[in-house]
Amino acid sequence: MSEKQIEKNKKKIPAHTWISVVVICLMIPVVLLASRYFGNRKYYLCSMVLIILSMVPFFLSFEKRKPEAREIVTLAVMCAIAVASRAAFIMLPHFKPLVGIVIITGMAFGAESGFLTGAVSAFVSNFIFGQGPWTPWQMFAYGIAGFLAGLLTHAGVLKKDKNVPAAIFGGLEVLLVTGPLLDTCSLFLMTNEINKASAAAIYASGLPVNAIHALATFLTVLLLEKPIMEKLNRIKVKYGMMEEDEA
Structure with missing residues (x-):
């Protein structure tokens, strides 16, 4: 097989990733919207359902083999x-x-691993910052950031050795995706009647918050992507972790 064919196969989106897209972009939003009718302490139930759904794409990404303990x-x-x-x-x-x-x-480590990391990190960190009906939305919003980063890296749009484009992507992703998703949560929680005026007010008030969050994301990726990636790549090479999709 020629190098060009190998490169083409690397960039081809595998079947399990399409299943992941359906789970993450369809099933999880349905759960978020349905959580309004879960009853008391619905956010804990919704968070648990989201974690389970987040694990489905992750385990599918291993296809025919079982994930090893060191990968988890x-x-x-x-x-x-x-x-x-x-x-x-x-x-x-x-x-x-x-x-x-x-x-x-x-x-x-890929789109599915990125989503799982974002969802679990949001849930666990809220034991410090406070659990609430916003937790499932944060799990989804943070997970989407990791999922998109993994997809774009697999497609060759983002490069693991180029931190500036990755940092720019991180800032834009928060401004255009993660931030608006969290604003949508605020819209559902803070307004009884959703209309154009209330939506415009919520999204406008969220812009300064999202800008600060985007700046933090930009600086984090800019400063830490190279050193962290070097260490993670050493681990992947040493133990042959999560390499099947790339082979």
Whole structure:
């Protein structure tokens, strides 16, 4: 097989990723919307359902083989780093590097791993910041950042050795995707009657918050993508982790 064919196969989106897109972009939003009718403490139930759904694409990404313990542990470490990065800036409102760490994880280990890391990190970190009906939305919004980063890296749009484009992507992703998703959560929680005026007010008031969050994400990816990626690549090469999709 020629190098050109190998490169083409690398960029081809595998079947399990299409299934992941359906789960993440269709099933999870349906659960978020349905959670309004789950009853008391519905956000805990919704969060648990989201974690289960997040695990489906992750395990599908291994296709015919079982994930090894070291692969699960590595993602658990990335989740811990993401949670710690959010907690470390608790005194600076809205300046949270968590999404930056999630994006780096998605670039390193793939879209499904990125989504799982974002969802779990949001859920766990809210034991510090406070659980609530916003938790499932944060899980979805942070997970999407990792998922998109993984997809774009697989497609060759983002490069693991080029941190500036990745940092720009991170900032734009928060401004255009993660931030608006969290604003949509605020729209459902803060207004009894949703109309154009209330929606415009919520999204406009969220712009400064999203801008600060985007800046934190940009700086995190810009400063940490190379050193973290080097260490993660060493682990992947040493143990042959999560390489099947790339072969």
